[in-house]
Amino acid sequence: MTKPRLFSLTCAMFLLLGILAPAAAQADTPTFTVGWSVYAGWNPYFYMQKSGILKKWADKYGITIKVQRFDYAASLDSFVAKNIDACTMTNMEALDMPAAAGVDSTAIIVGDYSNGNDAVLVRNGLNFSTLPRKPIMLVQKTVSEYLLERGMVLNGQQAQLSKLHLINTSDSDIVAAFLNNKSNQAVVTWKPLVSQIVGDKSVQSIFDSSKIPGEIMDLLVVRTELLNTPNGQKFAKAITGAWYETIQQVASGQAAAIKYSAAASGDSTDSYKEQLKTTALFATPKSAVDFTTSPDLQKKMDLVRQFCFTHGLLGQGIKSVDDVAIAYPNGAIQGKKDRVRFRFNAAYMQAAQQGKL
Template sequence: MKRLLALALTLVLSPSAMARDSFQICWSIYVGWMPWAYADQQGIVDKWAKKYDIEIDVVQINDYVESINQYTAGQFDACTMTNMDALTIPAAGGVDSTALIVGDYSNGNDAIILKGEKDLAAIKGQSVNLVELSVSHYLLARALESVGLSERDVQVINTSDADMVAVYTTDDVSAVVTWNPLVSEIAAMPDSHIVFDSAATPGEIIDMLVINTETLAENPNLGKALVGAWYETMALMSAQTPEGAAVRTFLGEASGTDLAGYDAQLASTQMFYTPAEALALTESQVVYDTMKKVAEFSFDHGLLGEGAPDAGFIGIETPAGTYGSTTNVKLRFDPTYMKMAADGEL
């Protein structure tokens, strides 16, 4: 009897017996993440979830950093974010996370905009509004380096992306760092000038869908469904046909612009429309080198957690090798599911 009871408890408590069938992912407005809106509203996510006998709820969060905070707190199973924010928020918070989909890198979508000045050097002595300690902060640091300045030469003012446009319209704000579609909106305002953008740092601001590593390990069908839905949507939106234009029109309107505006944002985004394109970056030395730079910046700004002794405190696993601690890996670039998509195994 005791053996039967023990066996029953084992079955009840084992991960396979407790396999989940319902999940939530979140995303925020950005040109490279808008496809989740189409995949959700057009039933593509539901179709792939049904294929694997699960349910996936796709939720839009208007505040980017808040979406990552909610993921880190366990309210979502996966969330869209950049490589740096994946390191400094969930990974630094102890949440082991995996880059399930490497969707693109910013190739001009992130930018520094000055009001009334056309030269980056004019930023010296100014207050700069940005989402503090985000990739915008990282881009600012990289830009300042390029003209012999440092963060000591400016004053950073933390500003939510949800408030950025409204803040810029005020008389006392003259410099912002942000991302599209906000860049396009702000740059279109009178006497506004983009003085530096992420095209100068190719491959350094990577946009991803990040998933809880433990959740993925216990529920591989979630990874398969999400990747399958993503690449089906990529094929639809990248088609140079009237149907493809209709998808991009939907994405443009959903992000507050139109087809021309959205296509302009895509032009400054290195989208990976196929899994093979995503794998080419993910499996390259570029990701390792980029994450080393990002980790060093993050450590210098105290973003790797209290008591982090060096930039390698948090291990970052990439196909090219692990940067930092091999016993404290909390961020992983795992190409497994993108490979499945490339090989037609989903």
């Protein structure tokens, strides 16, 4: 072989190695996927990725984190099936989906609680006494159903709960389905969908989550088995660090943060700002930690778990509400100690508070 050809071959080999080596290294990098769905408190995950904040924190811990948008119910199904590693969900769905399915899960970020974002909307002057037997559109087995029942109970209509006629409707279809058919008289959903629906002047809100503050929490939930691995702990630290850098920009009204968080759901910045007004954001780690370690959390979760049990949402063969137990940061357990399926872990939020991430 002549020297020029040998030189060319050597260069080609080094070039190929230069291409393959980073690819191989990337393939060895632990990769995690977070599922999120459209909601004022979760749209910042879109901005987190677009801004580079997520990559910065993932790089710090030598991992890769992806965020993926889903319809809400689909995100929960994907988490239960272990197709994604973490998922945004409410406290109720954490109980009636992964926990009920036997997937031991842990909330590592308590991002906010709904303070008016979820609402019961009606046409034709309906109220809680006239709702029974009327078709009510909502995503069943979610906080929409919980909100509806809490509204009925707090308005003296508990005896009429069995007469509610619920129509299960995907969150991606519910706005058009309600607005395009005037025979639909009631709908329960969350913002930005609520904002779109009440744009129709014939629609009124008769109850919203500001009447039950702190009961509908918005969380980031991770499989506990993953959290108990070294790489899982790296993921938890990275996503928590990225979250607080992101949410502080959103809460302070930084233009790019608001713009991209609004774009995540196809909203205008004005619409998104309006949604944030009814979202009780825990913009600082301290505020989140204080809420998560408060004794009131257990009282609110007891309302939720009792609802789930009454509706048979805690899984087949569950004979007692205590068969799906909840563990809290102070070591308290609600339910049977050997049946813990859902946990609140404040450690990563506390590390953020102390500047230790």
